[in-house]
Amino acid sequence: MEPGVPASSSALARVRVVPDHDPDPASGVAPVTVREARFPQDSAVVSRLVAAYLHQTEAEKAERALADERVDGSLPARYQSEVDDPASAFVSSTVLLGVADREAVAMVVLSAEAGAASIARFWVDPAYRGHGVGRRLLAEALARLPRPVRLSVWDWRTPAIHTYERSGFAVVTSWESRDRLVCMELRTDSIER
Template sequence: MSDRREIAIVRWPGRTPPIEDGLAALLAAYHLRTEAEKGEPAADVAGLPDRYRGEITDPRTAFADDVVLVALLEDAAVGCLVLTSPAMGQSEIKRLWTDPDFRGQGIASALLGAALAHAAENGVDTIRLSVWEWRTGAIALYERLGFTVTQSWDERDQLVCMQRVA
């Protein structure tokens, strides 16, 4: 018998318990950690660049055309992922984040699996993503799921671009 709780992946917004605050907290943690890792720490959400602050304060508008997946353990939001709307058979994964207190439980894998299934169901044949080179655990996970490093479409230094073709 396992003491692991079941992870539910839900599409937001949707007919789920109200999780907007949990999603905002996940996005805030993601952006604050990323900015700190880039050497540009912000003390709080108010110190983040406008575009990131907008995702946190109004995710409904920021991701209006995208699919937002949220991982729930019971009613707590413990992970998130954004899949951009398809364009020319291609979508992009953004904002994959698992609450550090819940890592190692398969949450990121479950979110990625749900995103890949959603993309396939909607005719997407190429999924791309970018990840900071110091996030080696994330890169290893992406590689296990069939993503490969590809030519960069982003000029930012230390950013690794990857894609998976169906």
């Protein structure tokens, strides 16, 4: 990918639907498909998912004294714009949605610029965790992104860290100034082990 070219106008723009080829009928979770969000049609869906992600993250940070608890339930201004106008907030990115039961239940934001791709705002609705939704979404994200791929994750999110490690990510020297963020990178093509 060329530096400065918006992710959605290059290789990230390919639209593929990835069926969950191994659904567990006993789980009660429908097969998962992955599709690219379309704006403005999907603005409300992306807004709902990113709001859930951000509210959960802020609550977890407050529990660990890394952020002030907001009694009114609001988000810091730097994040509220992603909820209010996701089409503008993610204009240079690609948003993938994980869909089950005809409803978007997961999302991830992909970006690629200046020699490194990144994954951010990876969220799976808690009711759909443990059923392969996140794994399918991550596989599709990695199929679309050039290497290296970078991400950061809070150190208390050990299930997410283990998922990334199984997909070939390794912990690297931090580029983050915020305490407790683990920086990870995938340098070569890798498949889940």
